[in-house]
Amino acid sequence: MYGNRSKGVRNRITEILGSQYPILLGAMRLISLGEMAAAVSMHGGFGQIAASGLTSDRLRYEICRARELSSAPIGINIPVYRPNAFEALEIAIEEGIRTITTSAGDPRKLIQRIKEAGLRVLHKCSTVEMGKRAEEAGVDGVIASGAEAGGHVGRDEITTLALVPQMVDVLKIPVVAAGGVGDGRGLLAVMALGAEGVEVGTRFLATKECLIPEIHKQHILSAKSDGTLIVGRRALPMRVLKNKGPERIRAMEEKGATKEEINALADQMYCHDDPDNSLMPAGQIAGMIEEVLGIKEVIQSMFHEAKTLSKNVSDFFKEEW
Numbered sequence: 436m437y438g439n440r441s442k443g444v445r446n447r448i449t450e451i452l453g454s455q456y457p458i459l460l461g462a463m464r465l466i467s468l469g470e471m472a473a474a475v476s477m478h479g480g481f482g483q484i485a486a487s488g489l490t491s492d493r494l495r496y497e498i499c500r501a502r503e504l505s506s507a508p509i510g511i512n513i514p515v516y517r518p519n520a521f522e523a524l525e526i527a528i529e530e531g532i533r534t535i536t537t538s539a540g541d542p543r544k545l546i547q548r549i550k551e552a553g554l555r556v557l558h559k560c561s562t563v564e565m566g567k568r569a570e571e572a573g574v575d576g577v578i579a580s581g582a583e584a585g586g587h588v589g590r591d592e593i594t595t596l597a598l599v600p601q602m603v604d605v606l607k608i609p610v611v612a613a614g615g616v617g618d619g620r621g622l623l624a625v626m627a628l629g630a631e632g633v634e635v636g637t638r639f640l641a642t643k644e645c646l647i648p649e650i651h652k653q654h655i656l657s658a659k660s661d662g663t664l665i666v667g668r669r670a671l672p673m674r675v676l677k678n679k680g681p682e683r684i685r686a687m688e689e690k691g692a693t694k695e696e697i698n699a700l701a702d703q704m705y706c707h708d709d710p711d712n713s714l715m716p717a718g719q720i721a722g723m724i725e726e727v728l729g730i731k732e733v734i735q736s737m738f739h740e741a742k743t744l745s746k747n748v749s750d751f752f753k754e755e756w
Contacts, residue, residue, distance in 0.1 A: 443479055447609040448632035451555045451575050452534055453508035455479035456738055458622075459578075459611065461636025462512030462536060463586060463716060464488045464705070466647055469500030471730075474644040476507035478731040483510035483536060486523040494523060498530045508533060515540025521548070528552045536578065539587065543572045557611060561589020566602045566610075576609040577602065578634050584614030585637045585718035588665060588672050595625065603629030617720035619740020623748075626741070635737075637718040642730045651715045654678070658721035666714070670697040676715045683712065 443455025452459070460467055460475040462485040472482030482505075484497045494511070501509045511527045513520050516539045524545055527535055537545060538559035549556050550573060558569040559578040566577045579602045581595025582588045595614040602610050612625035613634035622633055640647060641655045654676045665674050666684040675681055687697055705714050728736075 446631050448576060448611060451557065451609070452481040452510070452632075454481040456734060457481075457611070457632030458734055458737065459483065459510075459536075459632065459634040460639055461584075461586070461613065461634050462487070462538070463636055463640070466640070466645065466716075467512070468646070469497035470504065471639070471644055471646070472497075472509045473501040473504035473507075474642075474730045475639065475734070476501070476509050477505035478734045479507075480730075480734050481508065481510060481534075483512050486511050486513050486519065486526075487517055489523075491519070491522055491526060494526050495530065498526075498532070510534045510536060512536045512538060513545070514538050515542065515544055520545060524548060528554065537574075538578075541572070542569050542574055546572050546574070559613070560602070561598070562591055562593060563598070563601050563605060566606055570606050570608050574608065576611060576631075577606065578611040578613050579630070580634075581612075581614030582665070582674070583719040585640075585663070585674050585721075586716040588614075588674050590668070590672055592665070592672075596628070599625055599628040599630050614718060615720055617718075617723060619737045619742075619744055621720070622737050623741040623744050635733075636716075637720050638724060638733055638737075639730065640717065641724050641727050642733060643727060644730050647715075651676075651713075652727055654715055655717055655721045655724055656726070658717065658724075660719070660722040662721055663717055663719055667697055667701055670694040670701070673701065673714065673716065674718060676717045676721065678711055678713070678715070680712045680714045684714075 448457040456479045458480040460482045464485050464487040467485040472484050475482035513523045534555040536557045542558045555575045557576045558574045559580050560566040561580050579598045581598050582592035599612045609631040611632040612630035616633045617638040663674050665672050666681045667673050
């Protein structure tokens, strides 16, 4: 079992998560599994397992696998709209998970059972109105997800830079920023906007511990600033790396395919072995990732860079002109 460092920071988000740093592993279907969650948690972040796409037995296995590797707290992400949402919640309760995240739906569907079981919950939102409804429902915090993020994004495509401060201005509960954060600069920026934590997906894809195919990692490393696009706007919008796969989805949309047909093809192509026709989720920060690192290095460098930059910025504003 991996050990855990004692150092860390304390704010409302780390109190909810039980982690040393307010850095969450983004919930990526069939990617954010037990080993990756454990690696993030054991180095001070908050690893979570994506319940989407997992059978009940597989979800229990991934939880057990994470706990074999680390004693640090882990979480589970539950998309509310998925048919297995209530079942996944019961598994989280039975397995002693203390904090979960929810997404893609109305948290009120699950909130009564969540509160009965004494769990803490963060709900992912892509608009201020969604954040207000989540707060009214009784969640402990929200994850403000901007359109820069990889994977599924909000239909309104509001950027993180615009969404976070608006969310912070109207909510009393803490806000976590997601989308467009991959290093200490991004961490410091969203903290300056009022966020109390970050959820990171794409930067963790390009790590040694991530089990995605090597070609997926190489596509991230070679991506430019315009290396991603959003597909499935008529179904479930998803930001992915550019290749022939997204072109097939867009062609279907132009021909008037139904939402169900588009989602079915997207499921078939999601992280497929064929690099030319696979849908490979990644956020716009892919254009700034230049090397595959270890998860420990990603977390530590992100926090230490933000700390150094915060001093530089503070020193700048001490100057009087």
